[in-house]
Amino acid sequence: MTPSIHDIPELAIRQLQDYRNVNPGTCFADPDFSLDVETAYHLQDAVTALRLSDGETVIGYKVGCTGPGTTAQFGMNGPIRGTLFADEVRQNGAAVDPGQFCQLAVEAEMAIKIGPDGTIAAAFPIIELHNFVFRAEKKTLAELIGNNGINAGIVLPDPEWQRSTSFISQAGKLALHVNDVELDCGKLWPKADGPEASLNWLRNHLDGFDRSPEPGQIILAGTNLGLYPVQPGDKVVVVLDGQPEVRCTIGPSSP
Structure with a gap:
């Protein structure tokens, strides 16, 4: 099955139901199901429209599949766009219920905030939360996009960090620690031009x-x-230039 733009409203209802049932993207398990990238974005946006009609709020976007870590894991090159929702924002130190996710995975990342004039007003580290599941036999950008970049929320740093301008242009080292073990580290931004490259693409x-x-x-x-x-039980910390700045704990799954 290759859905057309006319099939998107019905497919979006299924996608949102799957997402809310913590079983995202089941349509991609069908070996005969395929989407092109353009239709996948229309699907993502149709799901967003349903969520908005249910009272949710969009608070921004993600630019994903850009750096060497994820492109190697996924076997494909972006960038891609996902949509962020207010109900899925958690504060620093949050306890995250893994039962609300499908194969919960975390990522250390830098975020920016858009200022009144449309330029970058702040830059700060976050923890991105994912439903780390691909259904199709071969990973594709269309599945990634249709499942909203597999984003399922973020953990923000303390409020003062969310106003910081220090790392808009300053270099630094970002690292992910789980249970006091450094799992990964690298430069702050995936592109040589820094956050402007991601914002310009978006x-x-x-x-x-x-x-x-x-x-x-x-x-x-x-x-x-x-x-x-x-x-469950893992302690996740994003470290910037040796300082722990964002953290969450993975709690027990809800019944």
Whole structure:
């Protein structure tokens, strides 16, 4: 089955139901199911529209599949765009229930905040939470996009960090620690031009959908690091230049 644009509304209902049932993207398990990238974005946006109609709020976007860590893991090159929702934002030190995710995995990443004039007003580290599952026999950008970049939330740093301008242009080292063990580290930004490269790509991409990044929105700018599965009891910390800045604990699964 290769859905057309006319099939998207019905498929979006299924996708959202699967997501809320913590069983995302079941349509991609069908070996005869395929999407092209353009249709996958229409599917992502149709699911977003359903979530907005249910009272959810978009707070920004992610630019994913950009750095060497994820491109090696996924076997494909982006960038791709995902959509961030307010209900899936957690604060520093949060206890994360793995039962709310499908194969929970974490990623250390830098985010930016859009200022009133549309430029970068702040840059700060976050933990990105994922449903780390691909259904199709071969991973594709279309499945990644159709499942919203497999994003399932973020953990923010303390409020003062969310206003920081220090690392907009300053170099640094980002690392992911789980249970006091460094699993991965790398430069802050996946592109040589820094966060502007990700923001410029996103602007150009969203322009094709008659949208643009809005003041106050959070943009995940991509990362050089990979995704790492986590288990109940794990302690996750994002470290920037040797300092622990964002943390969460993986609690027991809910009944």
